[in-house]
Amino acid sequence: MSMKQANTIDEVIFLLDEIIEKSKIDQSNLGLFAILYREVTVRIKEGILAGSFQNGERMEKLDVIFANRYLKAYYQYQAKEKPSECWAFAFEQAEKFWPIVLQHLLLGINAHINLDLGIASAEVSTVEDIEDLKADFDKINFILSNLVGSVEKCLIKIWPTLTWILKFTGKVDNFFIDFSMETARNGAWKFATEFVAVPENEKEACIKLRDKRITEIARLVSNPGYFASAVFKFIRLFERGTVAQKIIDMKIMEEKNMECVVA
Template structure:
């Protein structure tokens, strides 16, 4: 894997993952495609001095992205990774999961676990509360991921939004995994880690990882009625895996 020193390095490595996924027809490329779009938005924010401390935010973005990138390549190399990422990647080769589910399990691991860790790490030696305003700003960008999901998936199945309106169970399920809700938990976890002794740091992460892995179960096994709806959506998805990845990058 290439070394990561800048946000451009992150964008380029995500492109490598996208290209590899297209070539291998792997659904692992769905999350990478959407995540690259968000990273580009963060880069634009840094260039436009959107954050209070733009240099710190690039460092945070790199630490944050590296957790996903490391998890991806370690998974491909059969090296141990966090259980929440293991859970997310485990559905990659299973036919019945729709694009939305692949995205949500990735978002679950990355936002609910990785973001808090990255925020705590970038704040080492400083008061983490100094990061709070910029943390909220980066989460405003991350929250746009939800809208991107809806817009991009309309290319795969245009009737999805209607189904979500008709089916309250699925709608509630999606709301529970929205970035707007996840960001509050990520910040609380970041503050918890920042106030955790170094000797207990890994234990705190492992405890959180177990909790987030269980949360992924709501995506992977959402219940009988949502599962039937997802099966219907799955068989009506348009395009190959490669085409769907490309749709998410547009």
């Protein structure tokens, strides 16, 4: 499989569509995050066209660099090469039976925000001008910050009893809240402002160190403790539909603008 990379935001959306279609055919959970990420990319594109960002040209460049890190990791994994550690962990979990849909999505969000977003932000900036990016960075994260709660709306469509489970098991609901998008984006910005100042010959070592730290968060998402894990297993046993059907359901909700991903 060739290592496909995008040059424009439209190419990002096209490649995500390819991944989604392949995932449906393969019955692969990898398509779940791709659906989520496609919606975010479309919203960013709409924001650029509407002039919502201070610098639309820079924002498209950032979006493409950001997406290409995910795309590179995906194609490396498909080619049985080694992507970054946190992406490898997320992709490996996609092949397992027990993770629920929300865990698959959180594992992708964790790798893409906590590792990739900071690197991409630094790559479109210099030490002198990175603060100029902050307003547009926050607008991206205005979209991203609604992901976890809005994803629950999608999952309730896939398995309506999830509403009762989440209300009854407060500890599990707290697990979702504890995976704080605010903490993630603040950490991504802090990493970006530090990474942009790292000398070129030290960048790879810096990325590897960050990658290891983010993989530890991924392990917590995958195994959040005995009680939460037991409830997740119960949820998993009653998730309805094939993987392909879950992907289709999420896609339909996106097309009908049901605020499945972004509030």
